[in-house]
Amino acid sequence: MGRPPCCDKVGIKKGPWTPEEDIILVSYIQEHGPGNWRSVPINTGLMRCSKSCRLRWTNYLRPGIRRGNFTPHEEGIIVHLQSLLGNRWAAIASYLPQRTDNDIKNYWNTHLKKKLKKHQAIGAIFAPPPPSEPSIIPTTAGAGHVDLHHDMIVNPLPKGNSLRPASCSNTAEVSQLIARRSPFAATDGDSSSSSYASSMDNISRLLNGFMKSSPPQNDAADIKPSATDVNPSLSFNQYHMAGGTTLPAFNDMLPSPPPQQPALMEHRGYDEQQHQKGALSPIEKWLFEEAAEQVVDLMDLSDGCCSVPMMF
DNA sequence: AATATTGACAACCGCGGATGG
DNA sequence: CCCATCCGCGGTTGTCAATAT
Numbered sequence: 277m278g279r280p281p282c283c284d285k286v287g288i289k290k291g292p293w294t295p296e297e298d299i300i301l302v303s304y305i306q307e308h309g310p311g312n313w314r315s316v317p318i319n320t321g322l323m324r325c326s327k328s329c330r331l332r333w334t335n336y337l338r339p340g341i342r343r344g345n346f347t348p349h350e351e352g353i354i355v356h357l358q359s360l361l362g363n364r365w366a367a368i369a370s371y372l373p374q375r376t377d378n379d380i381k382n383y384w385n386t387h388l389k390k391k392l393k394k395h396q397a398i399g400a401i402f403a404p405p406p407p408s409e410p411s412i413i414p415t416t417a418g419a420g421h422v423d424l425h426h427d428m429i430v431n432p433l434p435k436g437n438s439l440r441p442a443s444c445s446n447t448a449e450v451s452q453l454i455a456r457r458s459p460f461a462a463t464d465g466d467s468s469s470s471s472y473a474s475s476m477d478n479i480s481r482l483l484n485g486f487m488k489s490s491p492p493q494n495d496a497a498d499i500k501p502s503a504t505d506v507n508p509s510l511s512f513n514q515y516h517m518a519g520g521t522t523l524p525a526f527n528d529m530l531p532s533p534p535p536q537q538p539a540l541m542e543h544r545g546y547d548e549q550q551h552q553k554g555a556l557s558p559i560e561k562w563l564f565e566e567a568a569e570q571v572v573d574l575m576d577l578s579d580g581c582c583s584v585p586m587m588f
Numbered sequence: 589a590a591t592a593t594t595g596a597c598a599a600c601c602g603c604g605g606a607t608g609g
Numbered sequence: 610c611c612c613a614t615c616c617g618c619g620g621t622t623g624t625c626a627a628t629a630t
Contacts, residue, residue, distance in 0.1 A: 326615085
C-alpha cells in the first residue's frame with residue numbers, strides 16, 4: 277500500500293484548463309480567498325483535483341504575475357541565485373515576486389541551462405574561484421552551489437522557505453491579468469493562438485461582469501508604491517514593484533525578513549502570507565552577501581541590459 | 589506537402605513538512 | 610507521541626507549435 281492519492285482520481289479532469297474553469301475558479305477565490313483547496317473543487321463543482329486548482333491559481337490566475345520575456349537582469353538574478361541556492365525555485369522566485377517558481381524553473385530548464393552550458397563551453401565570463409572560497413559559478417543542476425549545499429546539509433533550511441514578497445492582491449483587473457498572463461494570449465510578442473486564446477475576450481467580459489459585483493479592492497496600480505515607500509532597505513523585488521528604473525546595489529536586493537516589510541504587508545494578497553514563512557538562514561545570507569560582491573559587475577553588465585545582454 | 593524533430597511551457601506526480609485532533 | 614490531512618515544493622511528463630528534413 278502506497279500513499280493514498282491526493283484526491284479521488286475517478287471523474288477528475290486533467291489537462292489544460294478551459295476559460296470557463298478559470299472563471300469558476302477565479303470567481304470562487306474572489307469570494308472566499310485562496311486556501312482550503314480541498315474544498316474548492318467540492319464547492320465549485322470543478323472536476324479538478326485540489327492540487328490542480330491551487331497550481332492553476334498560483335501559477336496563472338493569481339494577480340500580479342508576469343509571464344515570459346525574462347529580462348537579462350532577471351536572468352542574471354536567476355543564474356546567481358541558482359548557483360547559491362540550487363534548484364530551490366520557490367526561494368528563487370521569492371526574489372522575483374512577479375515570477376512564479378514554475379515559470380522560473382521552466383525558464384531555467386529550457387533557456388538558462390543551455391545558455392550556461394554554451395557559455396561554459398566558451399569558458400568566458402565566469403572564471404574559476406579560488407579553491408578555498410565558496411563557488412558562485414553558475415552551473416547546471418545545482419552543481420555549482422557545492423559549499424552552500426554542504427552547509428545546507430549541516431544546517432538545512434526549512435523547506436517552506438518562500439520569501440516571496442507581495443504581489444498585487446487586487447482582483448479588480450483579474451480578467452485583464454488573465455488575458456495578459458494566459459500562455460495563449462497574444463502578449464509581449466507571444467502571438468500564439470489556440471481555442472483558449474480565441475476565448476480570451478469572452479473571459480474578460482465575463483470576468484469584468486463578475487468583478488463589478490465584487491467588493492472593491494486594491495487596484496493593480498496599487499502595487500506600485502509611492503516614492504515614499506521606496507526605502508533604502510527595499511529589496512530588489514520591492515524595488516521593481518515600485519517601478520524603479522535603476523538598480524540598487526546587489527546587497528540592497530536582499531529582502532528584509534518578513535517582519536521588516538510593513539509596507540509590503542499592506543499589499544499582500546490572501547495567499548502571499550503563505551510565502552512569508554521562510555527567511556534566509558545566516559549562512560545563506562552570508563554567502564549571498566559574499567557572492568554579491570563578486571557578482572555586482574555581472575549584474576551591472578546585465579543591468580545595462582538592455583543594451584548589453586548577458587552573454588552566457 | 590508530409591513527416592520527424594525540437595523547443596517551450598502547462599500541468600501532473602510524489603514526497604515531505606506543518607498542523608491539528 | 611501518533612496519525613491523518615492539507616499544502617507546498619521540485620522533478621518530470623505531456624502536449625502543442627515551430628522548425629527542419
